Amino acid sequence: xxxxxxxxxxxxxxxxxxxxxxxxxxxxxxxxxxxxxxxxxxxxxxxxxxxxxxxxxxxxxxxxxxxxxxxxxxxxxxxxxxxxxxxxxxxxxxxxxxxxxxxxxxxxxxxxxxxxxxx
Amino acid sequence: xxxxxxxxxxxxxxxxxxxxxxxxxxxxxxxxxxxxxxxxxxxxxxxxxxxxxxxxxxxxxxxxxxxxxxxxxxxxxxxxxxxxxxxxxxxxxxxxxxxxxxxxxxxxxxxxxxxxxxx
DNA sequence: TCTTGACTTGGAGTGTACTATAAGTAGTAT
DNA sequence: ATACTACTTATAGTACACTCCAAGTCAAGA
Numbered sequence: 313x314x315x316x317x318x319x320x321x322x323x324x325x326x327x328x329x330x331x332x333x334x335x336x337x338x339x340x341x342x343x344x345x346x347x348x349x350x351x352x353x354x355x356x357x358x359x360x361x362x363x364x365x366x367x368x369x370x371x372x373x374x375x376x377x378x379x380x381x382x383x384x385x386x387x388x389x390x391x392x393x394x395x396x397x398x399x400x401x402x403x404x405x406x407x408x409x410x411x412x413x414x415x416x417x418x419x420x421x422x423x424x425x426x427x428x429x430x431x
Numbered sequence: 432x433x434x435x436x437x438x439x440x441x442x443x444x445x446x447x448x449x450x451x452x453x454x455x456x457x458x459x460x461x462x463x464x465x466x467x468x469x470x471x472x473x474x475x476x477x478x479x480x481x482x483x484x485x486x487x488x489x490x491x492x493x494x495x496x497x498x499x500x501x502x503x504x505x506x507x508x509x510x511x512x513x514x515x516x517x518x519x520x521x522x523x524x525x526x527x528x529x530x531x532x533x534x535x536x537x538x539x540x541x542x543x544x545x546x547x548x549x550x
Numbered sequence: 551t552c553t554t555g556a557c558t559t560g561g562a563g564t565g566t567a568c569t570a571t572a573a574g575t576a577g578t579a580t
Numbered sequence: 581a582t583a584c585t586a587c588t589t590a591t592a593g594t595a596c597a598c599t600c601c602a603a604g605t606c607a608a609g610a
Contacts, residue, residue, distance in 0.1 A: 319556075329557090330599055338597095349606055351557055364538070371535030375597070396546035403539045410532050413525060416490030419483070420522045427515035438586075448587090449569055457567095468576055470587055494567070 315353040324359075325366050332362070340365050340378050372409060373402055434472040443478075444485050451481070459484050459497050491528060492521055 322329045336342040341361050344352045354362075361382075368378055381398055384391040441448045455461040460480050463471045473481075480501075487497055500517055503510040 317557090328599075331597085333558090334598065346558095349557080350559095351606085367531075367535050367538060369597095371532045373535075392546055392549065396543060399539055399543050399546070403536065403543065406532060406536050406539065410529060410536065412486075413490045413529050413532070416486050416492070417522065417525050417529065419486060420518055420525065424515060424518050424522065427511055427518070430511065436587090447569075450567090452588090453568065465588095468587080469589090470576085488567095 314356060316355075316359070318352050318354070321354050321359070321362065325362055327362075327366060335362075335365060338375055338379055340375065340382055371406060373406075377402060433475060435474075435478070437471050437473070440473050440478070440481065444481055446481075446485060454481075454484060457494055457498055459494065459501055490525060492525075496521060 316324075318329050318332055321327075322332060332341070336344055341358060344354055344358055347353055365378055369375075377398070381395060384395045384398065435443075437448050437451055440446075440451060446454075451460070455463055460477060463473055463477055466472055484497055488494075496517070500514060503514045503517065
C-alpha cells in the first residue's frame with residue numbers, strides 16, 4: 313500500500329497544500345489517514361478523488377455542489393438517483409458555459425484577425 | 432438618436448443596474464451621457480461595448496484585463512499592436528479553459544452513463 | 551543535544567466581482 | 581400638495597475560494 317505525502321500530492325496535481333487541507337475540511341476529499349505523528353498519508357483511492365475534484369473545480373463546479381455530491385456518495389447506493397440528477401444538472405450548466413466561452417473565443421478570433429489584416 | 436434607460440439596458444442584457452454602474456465606474460463602459468437630471472442615457476454605441484464586455488466577462492476574462500484593453504482602445508491607433516497582443520494572450524487562456532471544461536464534460540457524461548446503465 | 555525543515559491546527563486575511571444600503575433628487579400620478 | 585417610483589451618489593457588506601499566519605510538534609542530520 314503506497315503512502316504519499318501532502319507535498320507530493322500538491323506537486324502531482326498542482327494544488328497547494330493549503331488547498332488540499334481546505335478540500336478535506338470541506339469534505340470534498342478524505343478524511344485522509346494519518347500516521348502516529350498526525351501527518352497525512354494519502355492513499356491511491358484518495359488520489360482518484362482528488363483528480364476528480366480538481367477537474368470539476370477547474371471546470372467551474374462549486375465547492376458546495378461537489379460537497380453535496382460527495383455527501384450523497386458517502387451515503388451509499390440509495391442516493392444513486394439523486395447523484396445522477398445532480399450530475400445531469402451540472403452537465404447542463406457546464407454545457408452552457410462552454411457554449412458561452414466558444415462564442416467569446418470566436419469573437420476574440422474575429423477581432424484578432426481584424427487587427428492582423430489591418431497591419 | 433435613440434436613448435435607453437439603465438433599466439432597459441439591464442433587462443436587455445440581463446445585468447443588474449448596479450453591475451452596469453460598477454462597470455462604468457471601473458471604466459469598462461462609458462462614460463455614459465446623462466440628461467439634465469443626472470440620469471444615464473445609453474446610446475447605441477454604448478450597447479455594443481456592453482455586449483462585448485458581457486460576453487468576455489461570462490467567458491471569464493477579468494475586469495482588470497478588460498479595463499486594460501479598453502484603456503488601450505481609448506488611447507488610439509498607436510496601441511493597436513498592444514491590444515492585439517493582449518487579445519492573443521487571452522485567447523490562449525480561454526482555449527485552455529475550454530479544453531479543461533470539455534474534459535470535465537466528458538467525465539460527467541461518462542459518470543452519468545454509468546449511473547444510467549446500472550439502473 | 552541542537553538546529554533545521556516539514557508537518558500540524560485554528561483562525562484570520564485576501565482578491566475578485568459584485569450587491570446592498572442610506573440619503574437624497576427628480577418626475578409623474580392622484 | 582403629497583405620495584410613489586426610479587433614478588443618483590458614495591460607501592459598506594457579501595460570497596466564494598482560497599491563502600496566509602502563529603504557535604506548536606516531530607523526525608532526521610550535524
